Amino acid sequence: MVDITAKLGRLKLDNPTVLASGILGVTKASLKYVASNGAGAVTMKSVTVEPRAGHHAPIILTYEGGMLNSVGYSNQGIKEAKKEFISLKDVGAPVIASITAGSKKDFAFLAEQVNEMGFAAVEAVISCPHTPGFGTMAGQGTPDSTREITAAVRDKTKLPLFVKLSPSVQGIGxxxxxxxxxxxxxxxxxxxxxxxxxxDVKTGKPILGGTVGGLSGDALRPIAVRCVYDIYKSVRIPIIGTGGVMTGEHAAQMILAGASAVGIGTAVYYRGADVFRKVCDELQGVMKEAGYKNIYGMRGMAHEE
Ligand SMILES: Cc1cc2nc3c(=O)[nH]c(=O)nc-3n(C[C@H](O)[C@H](O)[C@H](O)COP(=O)(O)O)c2cc1C
Structure with a gap:
């Protein structure tokens, strides 16, 4: 029997699949639904200090290689989020808070706000590629700004702290x-x-409301696997490998590259909410065939000589 329990520091997961932020994470009920479909942990949609409408429609486009989205962090703001995300124990899986901001002061404020809400961890997102004032458009991808924002959040919370990175940086390690x-x-x-x-060649104009959008799904996967591989060589802390994971075989690639758990977002649109259970079943099949007994023995094996 293959053991697919996973660990992210002191956080123990029944399996390595994690709902990525921004997909089905706007309400507690939707997180519960995803947990009931087999996710090992679930992440809420990123919350900002103030409510945000986001970019105007269309905000999601699919194409041959994957998906582009220009959602632009539409969310209810932290005040309303504090009313929505309560009694999180009955969600059925650990819930990760996702916070994002344009300044370290606002990151610190959000970290304080989510502290007592029953979250299992907090994820600081410094990596959105298409929202003015946030992520890479606010210059947050550099080592210096990453250090400053991480330290500001760390200072305000004892929750396990995850930092979410962009692939669009030089030297992700x-x-x-x-x-x-x-x-x-x-x-x-x-x-x-x-x-x-x-x-759109008929109108001659970009289709997305935000003009540009973040790329996810199949086209992103080889880049994501390479990023995980590079990060594994640079740090000792666990990695949640996220980007284009559609199947158990893709999850296995992430773990072999160095991931301890695997984020899933866009695949929910293509395979349904039970993609978590499907990926776990497929992953167990891949592990069995390759002779891996557990995630720990498989993690980072792509680095072995
Ligand atoms: C529609 C959509 C909305 C997203 N919103 C967020 C968000 O609010 N916060 C965040 O950190 N990531 C957000 N993401 C990024 C995903 O969490 C994930 O990192 C990325 O899509 C790559 O994984 P995937 O290919 O499995 O989707 C969003 C992605 C999509 C497709």
């Missing part, structure tokens, strides 16, 4: 190391890539 040095307990890699653009 160095950025991950800055997060680790400043007190991160895990790295989530990666956020959407790009940004990218699709033009």
């Amino acid at each position: 160095e950025v991950a190391k800055a997060a680790e040095d400043a007190g991160a307990d895990a790295i989530t890699a990666i956020n959407t890539g790009g940004p990218g653009m699709i033009i």
Whole structure:
């Protein structure tokens, strides 16, 4: 029998699949639904200090290689989120808070706010590629800004702290190391890539409301696997490998590259909410065939000579 229990520092998961932020994470009920479909942990949609409408429609486009989204952090703001995300024990899986902001002061404020809400961990997102004032558009991908934001959040919370990185940086291993040095307990890699653009040839204009959007799904996967591989060489803390994971075989690639758990977002649109159970079943099949008894014995094996 293959054991697929996973560990993210002191957080124990029944299996390595984690609902990525931004997909079905706007309400407690939707998180509960995803947990009932087999996710090992679930992440809420990123919350900001103030409510945000986000970009205007269309905000999601699929194309041959995957998906582009320009959601632009539409969310209810922390005040309303505190009313929505209560009594999280009955969700059925550990719930990860996702916070994002344009300044370290706002990150610190959000960290304080989510502290007493019953979350199992907090994820600081410094990596959105398409929202002005946030993530890479606010210059947050550098080692220095990563160190500063991580330290500011660390200062305000004792919860396990995950820092979510962008693939659109030079030397992602160095950025991950800055997060680790400043007190991160895990790295989530990666956020959407790009940004990218699709033009409607009939109107001659970009289709997305936000003009550009973050790239996810199949096209992102080889980049995500490479990022996890690079980060594994640079840090000792666990990695949540995220980006284009659709199947158990893809999850296995992430673990072999160095991930301790595997984030799943876009696959929910393609395979349904029970993609978590499907990926776990498929992963067990892949592990059995390759002779791996558990996740720990498989993690990082792509690095072995
Ligand atoms: C529609 C959509 C909304 C997203 N919103 C967020 C968000 O609010 N916060 C965040 O950290 N990541 C967000 N992401 C990024 C995902 O969490 C994930 O990192 C990325 O899509 C790569 O994984 P995937 O290919 O499995 O989707 C979003 C992705 C999509 C497709």
